[in-house]
Amino acid sequence: MIEVLHARQFPLTELVLLASERSAGKSMATAYGEKQVEAFSVERAQSCDFVLMAVSGSFSTEFSPQITGNGKTVVIDNSSAFRYHEDVPLVVPEINESAMDGKLLIANPNCTTAIAAMALWPLHQHFKLKKIIVSTYQAASGAGAQGMTELEEGTRQALEGKVFPNEVFAHPLPFNVIPHIDSFQSNGYTKEEMKVVWETQKIFGDKSLACSCTAVRIPTKRAHSEAITIETEKEVSPEAAMEVLSTAPGVQVVDNPAEKSYPMPLTATKKYDVEVGRIRRSLVFQPCGLDLFVSGDQLLRGAALNAVLIAEAKLLKMPR
Numbered sequence: 001m002i003e004v005l006h007a008r009q010f011p012l013t014e015l016v017l018l019a020s021e022r023s024a025g026k027s028m029a030t031a032y033g034e035k036q037v038e039a040f041s042v043e044r045a046q047s048c049d050f051v052l053m054a055v056s057g058s059f060s061t062e063f064s065p066q067i068t069g070n071g072k073t074v075v076i077d078n079s080s081a082f083r084y085h086e087d088v089p090l091v092v093p094e095i096n097e098s099a100m101d102g103k104l105l106i107a108n109p110n111c112t113t114a115i116a117a118m119a120l121w122p123l124h125q126h127f128k129l130k131k132i133i134v135s136t137y138q139a140a141s142g143a144g145a146q147g148m149t150e151l152e153e154g155t156r157q158a159l160e161g162k163v164f165p166n167e168v169f170a171h172p173l174p175f176n177v178i179p180h181i182d183s184f185q186s187n188g189y190t191k192e193e194m195k196v197v198w199e200t201q202k203i204f205g206d207k208s209l210a211c212s213c214t215a216v217r218i219p220t221k222r223a224h225s226e227a228i229t230i231e232t233e234k235e236v237s238p239e240a241a242m243e244v245l246s247t248a249p250g251v252q253v254v255d256n257p258a259e260k261s262y263p264m265p266l267t268a269t270k271k272y273d274v275e276v277g278r279i280r281r282s283l284v285f286q287p288c289g290l291d292l293f294v295s296g297d298q299l300l301r302g303a304a305l306n307a308v309l310i311a312e313a314k315l316l317k318m319p320r
């Protein structure tokens with residue numbers, strides 16, 4: 001988030017870094033120079049105009065409302081704590097920026113949802129989506145710094161024939177894929193899968209949009225990919241979809257199979273735009289359906305970039 005603030009020249013006067021007591025006093029190299037981490041307190045957070053909250057849901061549940069309680073500090077929350085609250089907007093600025101008018105607490109969507117939404121929203125506007133079926137390929141860093149460490153260390157150990165205990169993931173991730181992210185729900189889907197359903201419907205403002213997801217963790221470091229099948233109300237061709245997507249904000253069409261060009265985590269990493277490609281007529285739903293593949297940096301579009309874009313949009317509407 002700090003890198004994105006700096007790269008986008010967000011007009012900040014002071015950067016305050018807050019973490020737990022464990023990190024308090026540590027020095028951190030940032031794009032704004034060497035900064036000392038401070039222990040979190042509501043009062044210190046309230047001394048800022050914007051709080052970009054990237055902590056657990058339980059922490060946010062307790063503290064986000066306390067921070068916005070001063071009637072002026074904007075909290076942009078990366079956790080899922082408030083995403084499904086009726087009165088808390090869930091925002092991808094390119095899609096539903098106006099939902100956050102007059103609000104101080106704003107929820108940043110689930111990373112998988114935000115990445116898919118970038119490709120799906122322009123198609124929804126032009127061809128009206130009826131059904132969305134998503135299968136994900138999610139990177140280890142989606143589980144935070146500890147998830148990334150577990151993959152790196154686990155891979156190192158596995159190559160030496162040793163066993164590294166899995167703590168973050170349900171099973172060892174190196175050389176494996178795990179169809180289990182977050183907890184199982186009573187309907188057999190995981191919470192991560194239901195987040196894609198609930199959040200897509202909320203961001204698109206359409207509770208009737210049929211959506212289902214299978215979420216899978218894979219042993220990549222960064223950037224989530226998704227295979228997406230859509231059924232549309234209007235007829236759609238790959239050419240028409242490509243034309244729409246080629247001018248959509250936050251999207252880069254990467255679709256030239258003859259040149260081995262398609263979305264991949266390695267090329268989507270550290271990119272603001274979500275890569276979209278492998279666009280083809282769905283053999284099941286044609287002429288009203290497509291299959292496509294997306295890769296997006298979940299730490300950028302799925303978290304940091306989206307949070308900063310929300311802050312930028314809020315800033316433009318603030319009284320001077």
Ligand SMILES: NC(=O)c1ccc[n+]([C@@H]2O[C@H](COP(=O)([O-])OP(=O)(O)OC[C@H]3O[C@@H](n4cnc5c(N)ncnc54)[C@H](OP(=O)(O)O)[C@@H]3O)[C@@H](O)[C@H]2O)c1
Binds near residue numbers: 020024040143146
């Ligand atoms: N990783 C992703 O791709 C991603 C994407 C979208 C949303 N999210 C969501 O963003 C949130 C954070 O995830 P992350 O991946 O950034 O996790 P992370 O790498 O584990 O970072 C968690 C941060 O929370 C701080 N923290 C923990 N307990 C605290 C306390 N009591 N007081 C103050 N600070 C505390 C930690 O500080 P210390 O260093 O002092 O422990 C650390 O800076 C989660 O809700 C996650 O679901 C993550």
